Amino acid sequence: MTTLTGKNKTADTAAPAGRGGPLHGLPWLVWRRNRTAFLLLAALTVVVCGYCLYQRAGVVDFVTRYGNDTRYAEKFDEAYKPVFDRLYALSGLPGILGIFLGAPLIAGEQEHGTVRLATTQSVARTRWIAATVLLPLLAVLVSTTLISLAFTALWSPANRLVNYGDWLGGTIFDITGPVPVAMALFLTALGIAVGMLVRRVVPAMVLTFVGAFGTSVVWDWIRVRLTDPRTATGPATRDFPHIPDTAINYDQWLGTSDGRLLGWGTCVDAKKEAVCLADKGVVHKIVEYFDLDQMAGMQWRGSALLLVLTALVVAFTVLWTRRRPL
Structure with missing residues (x-):
């Protein structure tokens, strides 16, 4: 009876990891441990996309009436500056994802000791780190792609009017096209790697913030060098x-x-x-x-650079976790 009961308990304990549905096994465990962050990201995506699509109707109506002409930039600014000022905050989203999603991902497991439990069971360490890293990056990819598409759809009909036509100053360039997606992936991967090395959540978040700030400084320098004027x-x-x-x-x-x-x-x-x-x-x-x-070409060159850096950071994280104790 004792042996049978022990087996049943073991089966019950392992059941959640093997549940069916779109997510099961390790991906389900990663989702369960980080579901608050994932749900907040999903909610933000829905709100931002809905807001952009709602405001787009008014922007298109303005352009239909007056035209996408810099002569009407001041009039457009009076009507829609508050709308775009709110959305300019999206330029900080990649850093927020790196700090609040990436940095605690492995550091939290290390700080609470659960990482040793996960990596000493029958699950291979490579599978564990793959699920732990790739699922959050996939969530970031989907979310930022949708947000970028929504904001680009809002901005493009009035690209000569928004911010008086200044698309290179930083905000417009960084939250349209592939740039926000690539930047978010890089900073999230950077946060994961920093957390893995530091092993403590709060210090990892602080260092990721420093890394995100440094990245923004370097990016400002790189942006105008992505093509020849x-x-x-x-x-x-x-x-x-x-x-x-x-x-x-x-x-x-x-x-x-x-x-x-x-x-x-x-x-x-x-x-x-x-x-x-x-x-x-x-x-x-x-x-x-x-x-x-020239904007699209500049964005894709910059994004390619960021994606290469992301791949290098992820590769470093995987190799480190395979060869070093966690």
């Missing part, structure tokens, strides 16, 4: 040349006859600007700019 050149005797309405003015130069580039303010303080320019041999005024049709 275009140039518009005009004679030195006139104003700086005109660039397309959809373009972002990146820099301005004065070009000399021998090919040197001088800062645009070289002769600003001179009483006789024309004489100053002639003395320095300036023959051209040059504008460097990024146009809207």
Whole structure:
């Protein structure tokens, strides 16, 4: 009787891990332990997507009435600035996912000692780490993809009006297209790796915050280097040349006859600007700019870089857990 009872208890204990349905075994355990974070992420996704689709009707109506023309950017800003200001907070979502989903994932298991129980049972360590890492990353992938699609659908009809047409300043570029997805995957993977190394939840979250901040600083530097700016050149005797309405003015130069580039303010303080320019041999005024049709290529290049880094971080996490004690 004792032996039979012991067997039944063992079977009952193991039953939840082997339950049927879309999730069973290890994925179900990962879901169960992190279901609060997953449910919050799902709720956020539904709310943001619904809000974007609801507001899109008004944006499309405005564009139909006035046109997607920078002349009406101020009028559009008066009507829809609060809407987009709320959504600009999405630029912080990748960091939040890294801090609150990624960092505690393995660190919490280590801190409570449950990781040893999981990895000393019949479950192979490789299977355990694969389920622990891949399921959260899949949730992040699905959520951020839907949010990015929803916000892009809201922004694209009025891309010359939103933020006065500035798509490169940071917010628009970082929450449309593939960029928010790739950034969220990278920072979540980074948080998981940091938590694995630190073994404590709160320190892991703090270090992930530092890593996310450092990533944002480096990303600001990288963003404008994802492609070469275009140039518009005009004679030195006139104003700086005109660039397309959809373009972002990146820099301005004065070009000399021998090919040197001088800062645009070289002769600003001179009483006789024309004489100053002639003395320095300036023959051209040059504008460097990024146009809207370059945006997609820049986003995909940056996202490819982030995805490569994500793969490296995940590979490091898997190898570390296979070869080092947890």
